[in-house]
Amino acid sequence: MENNILQLITILIPGLPLLGFILHYIFNDKISEKISGMHATLWVFLAFILSCTVFYSIGDKGQIQTHLFSWINTGDLNIPMAFIIDQLSSIMMLLITGVGSLIHIYSIGYMHGDKGFNRFFAYLNLFIFFMLLLVMADNYVLMFVGWEGVGLCSWLLIGFWYQNQEYNKAANKAFIMNRIGDLAMIIAMFLIFNQFGTLIIQDVISEATVPGSLHIHLGGITLLLFIAATGKSAQIPLFTWLPDAMAGPTPVSALIHAATMVTAGIYLIIRNNVLFSMTPDTMTVIMVTGIVTAIFAGSIAVKQNDIKKILAYSTVSQLGLMFFALGLGAYAAAFFHLITHAFFKALLFLGAGSIIHGLHGEQDIRKMGGLHRYMKTTHWVYFIGLLAIMAVPPFSGFFSKDGILIAAYHKSPLLWGLGLASGMLTVFYMMRSYLLVFHGDSRVEKDTMKHIHESPPVMTVPLILLSVLALLGGIINLPHIFHGNTWLQHYLTPILTEGSIHADIALEYILMGISVSAVALVSYFAYRIYIVKGAVPSENNETQGFLSQLLSSRYYVDEIYQAVIVQPFYKISAFFYNILDLKIIDGAVNGLGKLSFFISGHAKETQNGNISYYLFAMALGMGGILFLFLLF
Amino acid sequence: MNELINLKDQLRIIPLEHYVFLCIILFSIGVMGVLLRRNMIIVFLSIELMLNSINLLAVTFSVYHNDASGQAFVFFVMVVAAAEVAVGLAMLVLIFRNIKSVDINALNHLKW
Numbered sequence: 120m121e122n123n124i125l126q127l128i129t130i131l132i133p134g135l136p137l138l139g140f141i142l143h144y145i146f147n148d149k150i151s152e153k154i155s156g157m158h159a160t161l162w163v164f165l166a167f168i169l170s171c172t173v174f175y176s177i178g179d180k181g182q183i184q185t186h187l188f189s190w191i192n193t194g195d196l197n198i199p200m201a202f203i204i205d206q207l208s209s210i211m212m213l214l215i216t217g218v219g220s221l222i223h224i225y226s227i228g229y230m231h232g233d234k235g236f237n238r239f240f241a242y243l244n245l246f247i248f249f250m251l252l253l254v255m256a257d258n259y260v261l262m263f264v265g266w267e268g269v270g271l272c273s274w275l276l277i278g279f280w281y282q283n284q285e286y287n288k289a290a291n292k293a294f295i296m297n298r299i300g301d302l303a304m305i306i307a308m309f310l311i312f313n314q315f316g317t318l319i320i321q322d323v324i325s326e327a328t329v330p331g332s333l334h335i336h337l338g339g340i341t342l343l344l345f346i347a348a349t350g351k352s353a354q355i356p357l358f359t360w361l362p363d364a365m366a367g368p369t370p371v372s373a374l375i376h377a378a379t380m381v382t383a384g385i386y387l388i389i390r391n392n393v394l395f396s397m398t399p400d401t402m403t404v405i406m407v408t409g410i411v412t413a414i415f416a417g418s419i420a421v422k423q424n425d426i427k428k429i430l431a432y433s434t435v436s437q438l439g440l441m442f443f444a445l446g447l448g449a450y451a452a453a454f455f456h457l458i459t460h461a462f463f464k465a466l467l468f469l470g471a472g473s474i475i476h477g478l479h480g481e482q483d484i485r486k487m488g489g490l491h492r493y494m495k496t497t498h499w500v501y502f503i504g505l506l507a508i509m510a511v512p513p514f515s516g517f518f519s520k521d522g523i524l525i526a527a528y529h530k531s532p533l534l535w536g537l538g539l540a541s542g543m544l545t546v547f548y549m550m551r552s553y554l555l556v557f558h559g560d561s562r563v564e565k566d567t568m569k570h571i572h573e574s575p576p577v578m579t580v581p582l583i584l585l586s587v588l589a590l591l592g593g594i595i596n597l598p599h600i601f602h603g604n605t606w607l608q609h610y611l612t613p614i615l616t617e618g619s620i621h622a623d624i625a626l627e628y629i630l631m632g633i634s635v636s637a638v639a640l641v642s643y644f645a646y647r648i649y650i651v652k653g654a655v656p657s658e659n660n661e662t663q664g665f666l667s668q669l670l671s672s673r674y675y676v677d678e679i680y681q682a683v684i685v686q687p688f689y690k691i692s693a694f695f696y697n698i699l700d701l702k703i704i705d706g707a708v709n710g711l712g713k714l715s716f717f718i719s720g721h722a723k724e725t726q727n728g729n730i731s732y733y734l735f736a737m738a739l740g741m742g743g744i745l746f747l748f749l750l751f
Numbered sequence: 752m753n754e755l756i757n758l759k760d761q762l763r764i765i766p767l768e769h770y771v772f773l774c775i776i777l778f779s780i781g782v783m784g785v786l787l788r789r790n791m792i793i794v795f796l797s798i799e800l801m802l803n804s805i806n807l808l809a810v811t812f813s814v815y816h817n818d819a820s821g822q823a824f825v826f827f828v829m830v831v832a833a834a835e836v837a838v839g840l841a842m843l844v845l846i847f848r849n850i851k852s853v854d855i856n857a858l859n860h861l862k863w
Contacts, residue, residue, distance in 0.1 A: 728862030730855050735786050 300350015406446025
């Protein structure tokens with residue numbers, strides 16, 4: 120295809136959702152729900168089609184560069200408004216617009232009748248725009264614009280039902296915790312500019328790989344970029360915002376807090392994988408953080424009773440697994456898991472949304488049960504998502520998780536064991552949520568029971584499409600032992616630095632066998648507990664043992680942050696307010712006022728209207744002047 | 752011409768210091784009158800007294816120094832004083848019409 124046509128297309132891809140947002144903004148009150156939802160979806164879907172053409176042409180061109188205009192040009196700093204589309208960003212664009220359009224369609228059904236329907240779609244379009252900007256950016260600054268933009272949209276959408284003060288708090292929490300990561304990203308950009316003299320990603324990477332060059336700040340740069348990623352991708356220590364972010368509407372949780380925005384951190388690291396590969400210490404930090412987060416969040420999910428909270432902690436855990444893979448240097452495996460996770464987690468979230476929709480807002484799995492009789496489609500798609508996330512072959516999750524585990528085994532069997540353990544936690548909590556929701560006796564409240572219904576086709580069709588993706592997504596990176604050709608790995612080769620792992624085929628079979636049998640074992644274990652014994656989580660937490668108390672309270676992380684960071688911060692603020700501001704600064708300002716009152720209060724006495732007094736003062740003054748003349 | 756010189760000599764019989772002390776006394780009486788009296792007319796008179804004491808001093812020095820410019824100044828001062836008296840008395844009459852008083856402290860409203 121012609122180069123300039125392609126460049127036009129790359130401008131249109133983020134431009135269309137932006138146009139959608141602007142149109143929504145202008146015609147917010149004037150258009151009906153139907154038109155609003157339709158045209159919002161249309162823009163994203165068109166962007167998807169265009170992304171497909173771009174993806175198709177990347178195959179032979181390698182990359183497309185689009186220079187719009189020179190954005191910031193001052194001194195040595197030269198930042199263009201430019202897009203670069205290579206293998207990595209083209210897949211991300213497909214993912215964002217593809218999953219995005221499905222979730223748009225789903226939202227038409229889910230948000231039906233909501234007061235803020237049009238506003239919701241405006242925000243969704245804006246989010247797609249910023250997310251595309253993030254992955255298409257040619258330089259760190261433009262990427263940062265997208266990075267902040269998705270944070271903004273996340274904030275807007277978490278606090279979408281703004282009448283609820285708790286939701287607003289959750290939105291602010293997400294935004295503020297993200298700011299910590301953003302600060303790290305800004306400092307990383309300063310360091311990059313200081314070190315390399317440019318902020319264009321490709322130039323930085325080619326500069327860094329010049330043989331014999333020494334870059335003293337590189338370790339700091341990568342560590343700061345990783346901290347930025349922990350904020351956006353909800354890793355320890357900045358993960359607590361993501362479970363709270365479930366306050367937003369469920370499609371938002373699926374799109375932003377599972378499939379796309381939270382993977383921005385992973386994208387950032389893969390985008391800069393050359394730099395990361397040069398700093399092994401940072402890689403170790405990433406690996407440890409990743410696996411600790413995966414197990415930590417997975418164990419919390421075991422004891423949660425809110426279906427969306429379970430999925431949220433599951434997301435944190437899966438993202439941790441991706442970081443684990445990144446830390447191992449298995450970038451392709453991490454990216455593969457990112458894609459499959461986007462499919463099956465979006466599916467699970469939307470399935471959960473369908474359940475919540477059918478039960479009129481009920482999110483507590485203790486008040487569900489036996490739902491497979493009432494919601495057949497939802498049950499089946501949720502089941503497929505479940506198998507995918509549990510890594511049952513041949514579902515997509517199996518291949519992606521397996522890739523990570525093999526990379527881990529290649530490094531050390533211990534790491535493989537930890538990875539497997541986090542996978543087993545995933546299996547357990549997902550089985551628990553599935554069995555408690557869809558099987559066993561119905562514990563639905565009577566009032567809700569009367570209105571229970573399957574979701575309309577506008578919601579189930581995207582679910583079915585996503586379940587197909589969750590089922591078949593593994594094909595894109597089928598390993599050699601299944602006669603695949605690891606397409607994704609080859610496709611990404613131009614931008615990755617990793618060497619391919621040559622594991623023994625027999626060993627691979629053994630590892631797969633172990634993980635599959637472990638999945639089966641844990642599933643059976645969960646089945647024993649929740650179906651055969653019919654255990655239902657107790658209503659009150661007081662009767663639990665220490666460990667389960669710890670887990671259901673999420674390791675008291677929020678409380679610890681509250682006590683260690685938030686409360687001291689409030690104390691400091693109170694100190695500054697009461698002492699510094701009220702006493703010293705206000706005291707000084709008011710003191711000046713009082714002083715001038717005092718002085719003028721006395722000085723005005725001289726102007727008393729008494730002519731004799733004035734004359735006397737005049738005579739005195741004259742006398743004084745004469746006296747001075749005599750003196751000098 | 753001789754008579755004129757005689758007049759000068761006769762004036763010079765009285766020593767200069769006496770004229771100066773007389774002027775100081777007259778001026779001080781004027782100042783005290785302005786500062787201490789409350790009747791506007793008296794204050795006015797006191798001002799005239801001060802002016803005339805200065806006039807006397809100027810004329811004295813004019814005679815003693817053989818310099819006529821002092822006398823020229825005195826004429827100017829007299830003219831100005833006459834004009835001032837005309838305006839001042841007119842104002843005084845108007846003030847009296849308004850407040851039925853010539854007390855200098857009665858008009859003390861123009862203050863903070």
